[in-house]
Amino acid sequence: MSIFSYEDGEALGHVRSVDTAMVVVSVDDVERLRKLQVNRLAVLQSSRPGQHLIGIIQKITRTAIDGGAAVGEDKESEEAISELNVVRIALIGTLVDKLGLKQNVFLRTLETVPEIDANCFALEGERLTAFMRVIANIGSDAQKLSLGHYTLDENAEAYLNGNKFFQRHAVIVGSTGSGKSWTTARILEQVAELSNANAIVFDVHGEYSPLQGDGFRHYRIAGPADLDADATLKEGVLFLPYWLLSYDAMTSMFVDRSDQNAPNQTMVMSRAVVDAKKKYLIDGGHTDVLANFTIDSPIPFNLDDVIAEMSRLNAEMVPGAKTEKQGDFHGKLSRLIQRLENKRTDRRLGFLFQGAAETMNFGWLESLVVALLAGRKDQEDKKGGVKIIDFSEVPSDVLPLIVSLVAKLAFSVQQWTQSDHRHPLAIFCDEAHLYIPERHQAGGAGDISVEIFERIAKEGRKYGVGLVVISQRPSEVNRTVLSQCNNLVAMRLTNGDDQSVVRRLLPDSLGGFGDLLPVLDTGEALVVGDASLLPTRIRVSEPTQRPNSGTVEFWERWAKDAEIGGLAGAVDGWRKQTMQDDPLAGL
Secondary structure, three states: OOOOOOOHHHOOEEEEEEEOOEEEEEOOOHHHHHHOOOOOEEEEEOOOOOEEEEEEEEEEEEEEOOOOOOOOOOHHHHHHOOEEEEEEEEEEEEEEEEEOOEEEEEEOOOOOOOOOOOEEEEOOHHHHHHHHHHHHOOOOOOOEEEEEEEOOOOOOEEEEEHHHHHHOOEEEEOOOOOOHHHHHHHHHHHHHHOOOOOEEEEEOOOOOOOOOOOOEEEEEEOOHHHOOOOOOHHHOEEOOOHHHOOHHHHHHHHOOOOOOOHHHHHHHHHHHHHHHHHHHHHHHOOHHHHOOOOOOOOOOOOHHHHHHHHHHHHOOEEOOOOOOEEOOOOOOOHHHHHHHHHHHHOHHHHHHHOOOHHHHOOOHHHHHHHHHHOOHHHOOOOOOOEEEEEOOOOOOOOHHHHHHHHHHHHHHHHHHOOHHHOOOEEEEEOOHHHOOEOOOOOOOHHHHHHHHHHHHHHHHHHHOEEEEEEEOOHHHEOHHHHHOOOEEEEOOOOOHHHHHHHHHHOOHHHHHHHHHHHHOOOOEEEEEEOOOOOOEEEEEOOOOOOOOOOOOOHHHHHHOOOOOOOHHHHHHHHHHOOOOOOOOOOO
8 A cells, every 4th residue: 555645635736847857846825835844855746657756845935926916806816826836846766656566665766757737745744754664664685774763753763775885885974073973883883783794993093992792893003012012913902014015105104205316215125025025935935925926915024134135235335447336226225224224113113013923924914814804703702793993003194004004905805805705894984084185195105095995995896895984074085985985974064165075975956955064963964875765864873882082071071179180191101102001010
């Protein structure tokens, strides 16, 4: 039975004009016109039996018409023609009474348009509730991802299609305090409940540490305090050894491109790294890898060997016509060697250069990959499908390089996994504007990071990698990456540039939705995309475990008569460059 069993007497008005997906309806009843609201839903008769067209009200106009009545017409007739009440409606889909064996199916297509004088009805009350339930009925073959409730109908739960949300990539945006982290936590909790979940969260500020339970596993990039504590992967401490860096990443970190000797330095370093990797393979008996490895292959090598070779060339003297002369690279590698030594001894970068001995083992990479990329069922303890990586102790100047290193690791493993063994993986990029920037220096860390994430955005679907971009400044996030995200969850945005970016992501017929961005309440979101059958406004439900992103109550905290303290600990942490308690304290 159709949920839209309207009587002609219930008509709001009649179709006056039709233009592709835009319809103008004239409304005779002024009282009904007053009850209408922009961004509410309307139903129009279709030219096909058993179908109704669904539209969003975009504009309501009540216009006075100059001129009086014709001679002989009474006063009532004059009043009747002195106003023109019209409603502009953008068509967004079709409700089919019966499709195969299914009843009341909503389709995001427009096979027909209304005829002139077709009836238009307001969608409200019980019919609105019934329609929202149809929208929520995603189907038994799709995992329902619940965000909250529709603002139009608080009794109707708002679902997204979990498959399409991650297959087609997604973007979650909103100003500080709009509920962005809250929404992300809500999604992560549901992902973690799935029996074979597989997701990585790039947690730049340590916001998601409160998310606990069997579905979550927490890692953090090793800080200075971990270097003397023999911290290991099993303890949740991640070392990302330098030999995982690609050639481009190594040159961006070690070579000063403004140096006139930069080309010589990059060439010598690449040769030295290849030779060091070859030596490692030969010494370890891994001759099967020798024939096909490249400089970008993830193979351990001894950095001392690389520095020794460059030092030799930097001081090399070769036979000349009469006496010895300086070699081709004599004195040209000094700055490169110095930069390498400085980076290697910097304790802030200890996760790269001062890792535990296990990181130099040939089989360690497999352990790292299993820890970060294996689905919940493939984990040794069958727990932790959602892996949250805390990057809060990584220096900001190398953050793009390190985050993209993990992203590239994930993408490369998925790419080289046979298709029948490939387990889909979602990557949540919190504070994405920090490492997927729109403006970046060519050849710098930002450039390398953007290149990696652009590739994931363009090709990730083929290899089962979904991307969720999360940012408070969408105008500072790379445009190419954003354009590949076919699902948009937009919360309150007050900056004009950010609003413009989001408006460009909206379909042309829904441009009016962008006007709501600055007036959304905290926890409210506009949801548009392949994962949502209906572009709509949703009030996001509170997650069970709140992230550490709540806005500090300044006035209330100032008014409390209590000592806070903690400043001595802050100074100590600043000096030691760590927020962790001293693991050696008390020993």
